[in-house]
Amino acid sequence: MERRSFIKSIGLAGATVAGAALAAPAIAQDVRHWRLLHAYPKGYPVYGTAPNVFAEFVGKASGGRLKVQVYGAGEVVPAFETMDAVSSGAAQVGFGTSYFWKGKEPAMQFITGLPFGMTVQEQNAWFTAGGLELSQKVYERLGCKFFVAGNSGTQMGGWFNREIESTASFSGLKMRMPGMGGEVLSALGATIVNLPGGELLPSMQSGAIDACEWIGPYLDQAFGFHKVAKYYYYPGWQEPSGINDLFVNMDEWNKLPEDLQAIVAAGAELANAHVINELTARNPVAQKQLMDEKVEFRPFSNETLIDLANKSGEVINDLASKDPLSREVVxxxxNFRAAxxxxxxxxxxxxxxxxxxxYKYANLNGG
Known part of the structure; x- marks a missing residue:
């Protein structure tokens, strides 16, 4: 899907914000320069391009008053140091996934999404129903303004070179699975190795890890996991949906006039739509290509899923009870999930x- 179509799709609200900004006499305005650091390889599909979608929109909508230069993982700091750079003020804005920062604030991991949690539509609704304000309470602890800027939708369950016959199959497995899913598998005896995306394929090739979970067909195919793993399991119980976060240094955010703040917020909404729409459009094509290449798609058994769900509940309750803010978020x-x-x-x-x-449905070309 072309980036221009997404820019057009921001809708009336975004257009109004942009129009107001463009109408202002930009020549007389101070020009602000921001650095955006993200936690994905430069140029990587969807997650690597969403920050560019944000930056391009902000630059155009502000009439050039706010210019954002984008840097991929490793260009300025390693992927997992993105939050440090933004929190300290070394960069103005960052993009990643909330559970990447759980070592700095435990409640972060719950914001990304829970195992057996909510669909993308339900999770977006949760942010509307008070989740956004609660998430901001978490990010304020690191001196940042929080925005939702993407969602993976329902992911796949991971790449394996052994069959997963029950939860006992995870015991002794060295696997990359971040977030709450990794905590669950660790409780089942797996050794969890958290690595940035760019290190996964060589780690699988070298045997440093036995299995990995990334996103879904399109982005997994781009990394080439099908070349080193035999089985592709589903569903992605660990992340029925998983957000991307865009976070702005709070001091820098407070320096912005209200119209530029509105443009930044609209840009995050555009990035959010870009990610889920791109993945929804491209995953089916990649899935068929992987099937044509004889990748073995395997479902987890119902018994395995029930055991994973039970263990997920135990792990979530245990982790949430370790600090009051995590308990509040969970x-x-x-409550929202149940409703x-x-x-x-x-x-x-x-x-x-x-x-x-x-049933018999409509045929292509009326045939």
Whole structure:
């Protein structure tokens, strides 16, 4: 999908903000220069381009008053030091995934998403229903302003060279799986090795790790995991959805006039739409290509999923109880999840079940 179409898709609200900014006499305004550091390889599809979508929109909508230069992982700092750079003021804005920063603030890992948690639509709604303000409370501890700037949608369960017959199959496995999913597998006896995306393929090739989980067909294919692993398991129980975060140094945020703050917020919304729309459009194509290359797509058994869900509940409760802010975030998510699941069961879930029934549907070209 072309970037221009996303810029056009920001809608009336974004257009209004942009129009107001462009109407201002930019020549008389101070020009601000920001550095955006992100935690993904430069030029990597979707996650590596979403920061560019944000930067391009902000530059155009501000009439050149706010210029954002984008740097990929390793160009200025390593991927997992992005938050440090923004929090300290060495850079103005960062882009990554909330659970990358859980070592600095434990509640971060819950914001990304919970195992067996919410769909992308439900999670976006959670932010509307108070989750955004609660997430900001977490990010303020690191001196940052928080925005949602992407969502993976439902991921895949990972790449393996052994069959996963039950949760016992995870015992002794060296696997890359970040976030809460990694905590669950660690509790089941796996050794979790958290690595940035660019290091995963060589680690699989060398045997430094036995298995890995990344995102889904399109981005996994781009890294070439199908060349080093035999089995591709689903569903992605560990991340039914997973957000990308865009975070601005709070001192820099407070320096912005209100119109530029509105433009930054609109740019984050555009990046959010870019990520999920790109992945939704491209995953089916990549999935078919992987199937044509004889990748073995394997479902986790229901028994395995039930055991994973039970262990997930134990791990979530244990981690959430270690500090009051984590408990506050988790309780808020669980309350919303319980409420929205009932509505989803009668709407999207029911339609998906109906759509999978055996019937004759419309044919291409009326054939």
């Amino acid at each position: 309780d808020h998510i669980l 929205v699941m009932g509505a989803t069961a009668l709407s999207e879930q029911a339609v998906l079940m109906a759509r999978s029934l055996d």
